[in-house]
Amino acid sequence: MKVRASAPGKAILFGEHAVVYGKPAIAVAVDKRARVTIKEGTNDNTEVKIPKLDIDAVINHETGLVTRVNGSQLEPCKFDAGIMEYIQVALSQLGTPLDGLKVEVDLEIPIGAGLGSSAAITVATLAAAARYTQEEMTLETLAHTAHQVELQVQGAASPLDTTVSTKGGFVYFTREKGALKIKPALEMPLVVGYTSQPGNTGALVEGVRQLREAHPTIVNPILEVMEDLTNQARESIIQGEEKEVGELMNINQGLLDALGVNTDELSRLVYRARHAGALGSKLTGAGGGGSIIAYCPGKTREVLEELESIENAFQVGISSQGVTW
């Protein structure tokens, strides 16, 4: 038997970091996906191939140890070992023990760019595994289980990434109420520019926590402004107010800079995108590296060319489709 599932990456449009303090965030699923194929293997071990990351590894069914097919060890601190851990933990979540598989991951999402590649791989792996074992799973359960996987691997994780990756489209998210879908009245052509340096999410979240502790009467009001801004952005997205959405992104970028998560490189990409005609541009995700997103109706080509001249860049559309299985 051979089964397939896929799940999209995500970009946070508004409210990153504030979401850690119970404020809302708006995220979108993007049309770059992780596609996972599972079929029966030739022995009891499970082989995992991720051609894009040059990974061809084997999970030993008795010890759980992961080795490369060529015999070399995966580096535990490197991304390839990390991504294998998501897959390994995801495969262990099913009611039925899962061994002796051939898993192949076709990855369109750049890794370490703040675009939710690990959540997309986790959701798609879980979904394919559920298909393979013919286990019934609701979208809610899938999103919840994927979040548990991220928690187990990362120690801490917001359910935002796994929720968006499962449900697709525009999502308005609060810790208290979870994910609510938004019906946008505008197209959302985005250009992503990404620095070669991934940000360290844990360290960045900790930095904001310390700044808030040192200056509560300044940082708390900034988080409240972010909340109001995200709520206004939601209205503007629903009403189709392009200019407002762009302006709110730009203000959000400054507030993230005030929280200390911006960098020289991100700022450069942000300003170059605006000069090239973006209505709004900001870092997306944790910052400290990673990516910016530029909202550029009618100017996608110009912004893409401008960002490509300095760093990696590509265009993304919004995907209304979440997980497919």
Place this chain on the structure above:
Amino acid sequence: MKVRASAPGKAILFGEHAVVYGKPAIAVAVDKRARVTIKEGTNDNTEVKIPKLDIDAVINHETGLVTRVNGSQLEPCKFDAGIMEYIQVALSQLGTPLDGLKVEVDLEIPIGAGLGSSAAITVATLAAAARYTQEEMTLETLAHTAHQVELQVQGAASPLDTTVSTKGGFVYFTREKGALKIKPALEMPLVVGYTSQPGNTGALVEGVRQLREAHPTIVNPILEVMEDLTNQARESIIQGEEKEVGELMNINQGLLDALGVNTDELSRLVYRARHAGALGSKLTGAGGGGSIIAYCPGKTREVLEELESIENAFQVGISSQGVTW
């Protein structure tokens, strides 16, 4: 008779733009000055020399027209015509008509860099003229008259620059209560980095006004955060808390970015200064070009070298001395 007067330039540490909306700002007089010498001329016209700006001009005592000594016209839209206007209007403020002078301005402050060169020239010219005519003038009257000159030349002007230039030192300023001196418990070694592009103050203030009108529920709270931040900075300066002063500068920078007055170039200088060891760095003045200031106790040389490798930069100290006459 030959008289001399001098007045310092200034740098805004906290609260620029917010000050337009009645919020406080903190500014310091810097140890770069405008020095004005006035003596009797050889005919009824007044000759003005500003060697640093390559100005050697004559004000006709009957028509008020300004021409270069070599006969060519000053460009009305260029800075040299502008600076002549401050001098001409300043000389007209005295009780006694002032003609037939030789005025020489020795200028240490770079022009168009947000460091208050026009206010320093105005204050020093007024002070020298008062000495020349032996007119009694209190510091209050001098600061007030200098502000009137700036208003007449620029159309709009905050009294902050002329106040700091007159009084020297650290000044906490609100529109309502005017200037209050602060007694700092710390040294304030600053490095100024300035872009070759001067910002257009009028356009930048207008931009913030429009953003506030479009998003009052977001921009007004940002201005309130700036107010709290400036008040905390005042306490930290008085208490000598170096790290806090730096952190507050960095937050202020992000908030100014959120108001849309930051630029690619300014951001680059700001981040480079921090990388080189500055505790805090931010744009100073209206933004959109002009200068950044970096607060770098123990790291002045490193920050200076780093900024000099990209743009113009120099070190400034705080001048406790305002106008001297």
